[in-house]
Amino acid sequence: MPVTPEPTGPVPPHPAPTRDAETPVLWARGVTVELGGRPVLAEADLTIARGEVVAVLGANGSGKSTLVRATIGLVPRRAGTVELFGTPLERFRDRSRLGYVPQRSSNAAGVPATVREVVLSGRLARRRLVGPARRADREAADRAIELVGLTELRRRPVTELSGGQHQRTLIARALATQPDLLVMDEPLAGVDAASGQALARTVEELVEAGTSVLLVEHDLGPLAPVVDRAVVIDHGRVAFDGPPDTAPSEHVHHHPHTGEPRRLEPLPHEGVL
Amino acid sequence: MLELLDYPFMRYALAAAVVTGLTAPxxxxxxxQRRLALLGDGIGHVALTGVALGLLTGTAxxxxxxIAATLGALxxxxxxxxxRTSGDVALAMLFYGGIAAGVMLINLAGDSAATLNSYLFGSIVTVSPDDLTVIAILGGIVLVVVLAATPQLFAVCQDEEHARVSGVPVRWYGILIAVxxxxxxxxxxxxxxxxxxxxxxxxxxAAAQQVARSFRATHLLAMGLGLLAAIVGVIASFEIDTQPGPTIVLTAMLCFAVLAAARGVMTLTGRWRRRPLELG
Structure with a gap:
């Protein structure tokens, strides 16, 4: 998967690195979110370097999903700065560089659609506004389907698939756009062990091709070996940012208000804290 | 059977039925797909107020x-x-307000119950050549826009959040669907x-879904079935002297029943693959 060179835009007003190779694919500072007047996320920072696999972990309701959704513009921020590939989120138009796998919901659409139709819809950011899908679109969709191992099922309606197969369809849809950053919200939810292992292999292949991955999970499970860094969110704050094997897991939400949050590793590409 | 084409009103009614049968599905x-199956019902109620305003002011x-339907849809x-929290009740108020105002204004305009009835359930004798021109132009615009924007509309209706991340202006497409x-x-x-x-x-x-397995097949088959139901319904309503609306809808329901039965037979005889294939 080719990684297109980063276009150099105007220098951002924040001390983000500007050299192409070092420009983080995602750079978020002080992200604060309120939903219905209730604070959900307070001044969270998140940085992802090129080729890095970062997992955002946390208990239910900790704000981990909100952090990731805010960084791609699905949740409005009350404060904070987000840059994607060096461009402020508000001005980011190069949408084909971003692949998104939402949380799988049981609310299926009202009309059947095949695996291939759903995956092809992932090409929208690269397609012409009007006109049928071009050969490049169809080939990219087929490659993405092959990558997740669903080629034999590509003409099946997604409603006939198992949970793991459905999840792989959504991942293929995100990969069809040949993204430089793949964002996945709880990709292991309702997925069998074999699909979990397959996902870990897919992530490895993507990273080898230069893609960065940001994922939200309760528990890394089969993905643990491929994750470079874990960010733990607790009560809307970043409680840990460091190697996944030293990340606090079970106990973190039991003692949220005692002492300073643990911060074992300095954030890469960061200025003065 | 063909002699019914000798009547000009029948030719207009059939031409209107062709446009309607294709555009509605x-x-x-x-x-x-967006789980808004009842949206059309609500807009229809609001459109009645528009009809009444036309009758009252002597406008077509x-x-x-x-105009009223578009404003209602917006x-x-x-x-x-x-x-989102109070949307349900607000929608209900709009529907009831639309039909109440529509009926009342038609009464005030001095039009008969038969006029009201013809707008509520259709009438094959009232399609004028002018109406047909408007119907053909508007129907043609809807068909062209729907077919041209199908990839975007599919993405928005299938998964709104994914479409938004892909850079699709989701809100504008939502408005486009409503209009x-x-x-x-x-x-x-x-x-x-x-x-x-x-x-x-x-x-x-719903009928097409009984046998189609892809979105595209469902979409095209639904348009075919809509066309069939509209034409058969208009002809039947002429032959047996009923109002076209109920006749067309019951014809469509019959299509649904036949296709649902066909699917049932295929399932029983094992020709319908339903089991998920487990691949590694």
Whole structure:
């Protein structure tokens, strides 16, 4: 998967690195979110370097999903700065560089659609506004389907698939756009062990091709070996940012208000804290 | 059978039925996909107020209906987007307000119950050449826009958040769907009537789903079934002297029943693959 060179835009007003190779694919500072007047996320920072696999972990309701959704513009921020590939989120138009796998919901659409139709819809950011899908679109969709191992099922309606197969369809849809950053919200939810292992292999292949991955999970499970860094969110704050094997897991939400949050590793590409 | 084409009103009615039968399921498929199957029903209620304003002011009811339906559709879409908590009740108020104001204004305009009836359930004798021109132009616009924007509409209706991350202006496409539905309702008003127009947007889609396995096949088959139901319904309503709206809708329901039965037989004989294939 080719990684297109980063276009150099105007220098951002924040001390983000500007050299192409070092420009983080995602750079978020002080992200604060309120939903219905209730604070959900307070001044969270998140940085992802090129080729890095970062997992955002946390208990239910900790704000981990909100952090990731805010960084791609699905949740409005009350404060904070987000840059994607060096461009402020508000001005980011190069949408084909971003692949998104939402949380799988049981609310299926009202009309059947095949695996291939759903995956092809992932090409929208690269397609012409009007006109049928071009050969490049169809080939990219087929490659993405092959990558997740669903080629034999590509003409099946997604409603006939198992949970793991459905999840792989959504991942293929995100990969069809040949993204430089793949964002996945709880990709292991309702997925069998074999699909979990397959996902870990897919992530490895993507990273080898230069893609960065940001994922939200309760528990890394089969993905643990491929994750470079874990960010733990607790009560809307970043409680840990460091190697996944030293990340606090079970106990973190039991003692949220005692002492300073643990911060074992300095954030890469960061200025003065 | 062919002698019914000797009547000019029948030719107009059949031409209107062709446009209606194609356009209603064309946009209806996206309403069903978006789980807004009843949206057409609501817009139809609001359009009645538009018809009444046309009758009251001596303007062509098709034009006032398309304006009222479009405004109603925009109001519904905005309420859906911005007022999620109270949206349900607000929608209900809009529907009832639309039909109450419509009936009252038609009474005030001095038109008969028969006039009201013809707008509510369709009438094959009232399609004028002028109406047909408006119907053909509006229907043609809806068909062209729906077919051209199908990839975007599919993405928005399938998964709104994914479409938004892909850079699709989701809110504008939501408004486009509502406006296309409103225009379609006005197109279908003369043939199936405002109270049953939603059925022609939904029933052919439900029927097509019984046998189609892809979105594209469902979409095209629904348009084919809509066309069949509209033509058969208009001819039957002439032959057995019934109102076209109920006749068309029952024909569509019959298509649904036949296809559902066919699917049942295929399932029983094992020709319908349903089991998920487990691949590694």
């Amino acid at each position: 064309a946009i209806g498929t996206f309403l069903v 009811p098709v034009l006032t209906a398309v 109001a519904i879409e905005l309420m859906r987007t911005y007022a 296309l539905a409103a225009v379609t309702i006005t197109v279908a008003m003369r043939t199936v009537g405002l109270l049953l127009v939603s059925a022609l947007m939904v029933v052919p889609v």
